[in-house]
Amino acid sequence: MLNFIRKSMSLLLACAVFFGAQALAADTSPAQQLSQWSTAAGKPGSAAQGQVFFNSKQGGQWSCASCHGTPPTGDGKHASTGKAIKPLAPAFNPQVFTDSARVDKWFRRNCKDVLSRECSAAEKADVMAYLISLKL
Amino acid sequence: MLAGVCIAPAWADSSVQPRQALPLYQQECAACHMAYQPGFLPAKSWVRIMGGLDKHYGSDASLDAATVQQISRWLQLEAGTYKRVAEAPPEDRITRSTWFVSKHRKLDPQVWKHTSVKSAANCAACHTGADQGNFDDDAVKLPAGVRRRP
Numbered sequence: 030m031l032n033f034i035r036k037s038m039s040l041l042l043a044c045a046v047f048f049g050a051q052a053l054a055a056d057t058s059p060a061q062q063l064s065q066w067s068t069a070a071g072k073p074g075s076a077a078q079g080q081v082f083f084n085s086k087q088g089g090q091w092s093c094a095s096c097h098g099t100p101p102t103g104d105g106k107h108a109s110t111g112k113a114i115k116p117l118a119p120a121f122n123p124q125v126f127t128d129s130a131r132v133d134k135w136f137r138r139n140c141k142d143v144l145s146r147e148c149s150a151a152e153k154a155d156v157m158a159y160l161i162s163l164k165l
Numbered sequence: 166m167l168a169g170v171c172i173a174p175a176w177a178d179s180s181v182q183p184r185q186a187l188p189l190y191q192q193e194c195a196a197c198h199m200a201y202q203p204g205f206l207p208a209k210s211w212v213r214i215m216g217g218l219d220k221h222y223g224s225d226a227s228l229d230a231a232t233v234q235q236i237s238r239w240l241q242l243e244a245g246t247y248k249r250v251a252e253a254p255p256e257d258r259i260t261r262s263t264w265f266v267s268k269h270r271k272l273d274p275q276v277w278k279h280t281s282v283k284s285a286a287n288c289a290a291c292h293t294g295a296d297q298g299n300f301d302d303d304a305v306k307l308p309a310g311v312r313r314r315p
Binding site for chain 1: 195196197198199219222223224225226227228229281282283284286287290
């Protein structure tokens with residue numbers, strides 16, 4: 030019993046630490062991401078082009094939609110592991126695109142999975158414009 | 166309760182769960198898949214896995230160097246030392262370990278293709294206590310339509 034209590038306590042502590050670590054840096058926003066990539070690309074992001082890009086396999090096995098769903102307004106599902114992925118459209122998930130380190134990490138890795146290269150600024154601007162255009 | 170503890174297989178939940186949790190492991194690795202208990206693989210498998218995150222079972226799972234180092238150090242401390250995991254399985258896949266194959270031999274192979282399972286890597290599809298390190302038979306709930314072979 031004592032052992033059980035000790036285990037429960039350590040689980041509680043682990044959870045507290047876990048959720049503490051999950052706290053987001055909140056140093057960016059979807060709108061800032063859109064403007065940042067639009068500036069870098071030298072043209073405003075296009076929601077229509079972003080939608081096409083998001084739903085297209087770029088010669089590989091997956092599109093963005095393979096894991097994030099289409100439209101990405103509900104939970105997605107990892108294409109190989111089945112793990113649930115929170116909605117990618119900011120209107121449906123206020124936490125998304127609020128931590129620049131996370132945004133950069135996921136763009137880098139997921140673009141490589143889909144395109145076998147990193148995404149260009151224009152592609153990121155288009156995707157951001159598309160995601161922001163999805164409303165409740 | 167006591168009987169349950171005594172007849173539990175060699176891997177009772179207390180031994181498969183890491184001694185000390187690493188929130189960073191949850192945060193980074195469990196974003197895409199279950200936070201597999203480090204005890205399921207030997208230390209040398211974890212070294213290879215952490216050294217090749219850019220090509221991680223078909224996905225780019227690369228992390229910054231500091232994060233890789235922190236998770237690697239913890240994996241080395243918590244890696245499996247039990248006899249079963251002494252040998253690194255093919256491709257360092259838990260699901261190709263001899264014990265894993267043997268434990269699941271009575272299942273219809275179609276189970277892994279089931280829509281709610283998707284792959285053998287999705288422990289929690291059937292092992293409802295997988296995240297808490299509970300892989301006891303009692304905690305197994307097979308998806309509808311899937312059954313064990315007699």
